[in-house]
Amino acid sequence: MKLARRIDALVIESAFDVLARARALEAQGRHMIHLEIGEPDFDTPRPIVAAAKQALEDGWTHYGPPAGLPEFRCAIAQHVSKHKGIAANEQQVCIVPGAKPMIFFPIMALVEAGDEVLYPDPSFPIYRSMIEFVGAKPVPVPMLESRGFSLDLDFIADHLNERTKLIILNSPHNPTGGVIPEEDLRALAELVRERDVMILSDEIYARIAYDTTPVSIASLPGMQEKTILMDGFSKSYAMTGWRLGYGVMPEWLAKAVTKLMANSNTCAATFVQRAALEGLEEADAEIASMVAEFRRRRDMFVPALNEIPGFRCAVPSGAFYAFVNVEGTGLSSTQVEEILLNEAGVASLDGAAFGEHGKGYVRFSYANSFDNLTEALKRIRETAKRWKRD
Ligand SMILES: Cc1ncc(COP(=O)(O)O)c(C=O)c1O
Structure with a gap:
C-alpha cells in the first residue's frame, strides 16, 4: 500500500x-x-493550573462547540481588541488546539493548487510545508538582516500577481527575533489593500517583545477584513503541552475554519479553554x-x-x-x-x-x-x- x-x-x-x-x-x-x-x-502560570484543576472538578470534560466555548471566544475577542487595537467580535474567533492548526486550517480553506503564497524566509518550517501540502507555490520572501530581519518589501511588490492568495507574516519572528516595524506593515497594507489577497499574521510571540510593542497588521485601516490574526498560549503563557491557540478573521472564513475543526478535532479540550479563560488577564x-x-x-x-x-x-x-x-x-x-x-x-x-x-x-x-x-x-x-x- x-x-x-x-x-x-x-x-x-x-x-x-x-x-x-x-x-x-x-x-x-x-x-x-x-x-x-x-x-x-x-x-x-499558577492561576491557569489552578483553574484547570477546578474545571476538571466541575465536569468540563465533555465535547464543546467546534469554534470554541462561547464565553472563551468572547473573552478572546475582548482581549485581542484591547491589546491589538482592533474591534473583534466573538463570531470572528475560532479556538483551536495549539497555534499550528491556525496555519493548517486557513491555508486549507483559502488556497487552491496552483495559487501562490508569499511567506518569510527564513521562517517556521510549517508554513512552507502546508503551502506545498495543498499544492500551492511557495514564494519565499527574504527577511533581511540588513533591515533588522524585516520583510524585503521590494521583493513582495515584484512578486504579487493574480495568483497570489495569501501572504504569511510572523512578528516577532522565529527564528530571527526580528519585529516588523509599523512603517513596513503600512507599506505592505498599501500593496495589498486593493488586491484579492489575505494576510496570515502569526503573532504567537507578540507578548514577548523587548523594545517596542509589535503592531498587528489587522489594526491598520481596512486590514482587519483581509487578515487572519493567529495567536496562542504556547509561548507567552508557557503552555506548549496544553495545545491551545486561536485565530481572529472575517466571519465567512471563521465559518470555514469551524467546519474544518468539526471534521478533525471536534473542539479544543473544554477544561483547557476554561483554564485559559480564567488566566487570560490574571496571568499578566x-x-x-x-x-x-x-x-x-x-x-x-x-x-x-x-x-x-x-x-x-x-x-x-x-x-x-x-x-x-x-x-x-x-x-x-x-x-x-x-x-x-x-x-x-x-x-x-x-x-x-x-x-x-x-x-x-x-x-x-x-x-x-x-x-x-x-x-x-x-x-x-x-x-x-x-x-x-x-
Ligand atoms: C512562529 C510560530 N508559529 C506557530 C508555532 C506553533 O505553536 P503551537 O505550539 O501553539 O502550535 C510556533 C512554535 O514554535 C512558532 O514558532
Whole structure:
C-alpha cells in the first residue's frame, strides 16, 4: 500500500530531529544543553493550573462547540481588541488546539493548487510545508538582516500577481527575533489593500517583545477584513503541552475554519479553554516576569555570542531566539550545528532548516536558565578555538 503523494510534501520541524539526536547522546552519558527547542522553560502560570484543576472538578470534560466555548471566544475577542487595537467580535474567533492548526486550517480553506503564497524566509518550517501540502507555490520572501530581519518589501511588490492568495507574516519572528516595524506593515497594507489577497499574521510571540510593542497588521485601516490574526498560549503563557491557540478573521472564513475543526478535532479540550479563560488577564504578572527574565538572558547571551570568533548576532527585539551569522567561522551552518552538538554538548539549530535564507546562520533558543546559557557560552568558546583547525 502506498501513502498518498501529498504526505511527501509535509516536513517535521528539525528542532525535534536535533532533540532526538541530543537525547541519543545523553543516553550514551553525554551532558547536553538544549538550546534547540522553542519552548519556554517556565511553568504555566499558577492561576491557569489552578483553574484547570477546578474545571476538571466541575465536569468540563465533555465535547464543546467546534469554534470554541462561547464565553472563551468572547473573552478572546475582548482581549485581542484591547491589546491589538482592533474591534473583534466573538463570531470572528475560532479556538483551536495549539497555534499550528491556525496555519493548517486557513491555508486549507483559502488556497487552491496552483495559487501562490508569499511567506518569510527564513521562517517556521510549517508554513512552507502546508503551502506545498495543498499544492500551492511557495514564494519565499527574504527577511533581511540588513533591515533588522524585516520583510524585503521590494521583493513582495515584484512578486504579487493574480495568483497570489495569501501572504504569511510572523512578528516577532522565529527564528530571527526580528519585529516588523509599523512603517513596513503600512507599506505592505498599501500593496495589498486593493488586491484579492489575505494576510496570515502569526503573532504567537507578540507578548514577548523587548523594545517596542509589535503592531498587528489587522489594526491598520481596512486590514482587519483581509487578515487572519493567529495567536496562542504556547509561548507567552508557557503552555506548549496544553495545545491551545486561536485565530481572529472575517466571519465567512471563521465559518470555514469551524467546519474544518468539526471534521478533525471536534473542539479544543473544554477544561483547557476554561483554564485559559480564567488566566487570560490574571496571568499578566507572571507573563511580565517571564519576559523580564528573557530580556535579562538576551542582554547577557547576545553580547557574549558576538565575542565568539566568527559569530555575528543582531540583537533580537522579540521572541527568545538568537540568530547568529556564522559565516565568519569558515564553516557552514550545518557544520557548526554538528560540531556544537557532538563536541560542545550544545544543541542548536542550523538556520538552513528555516529556509534558503537561513543558511549561514545558527539559531539558539535562550529559553533556558541563565546558568545553562553561561555554561553553553563557555563550551562554545572552547570549541570555537578549534574552528579553523582543518
Ligand atoms: C512562529 C510560530 N508559529 C506557530 C508555532 C506553533 O505553536 P503551537 O505550539 O501553539 O502550535 C510556533 C512554535 O514554535 C512558532 O514558532
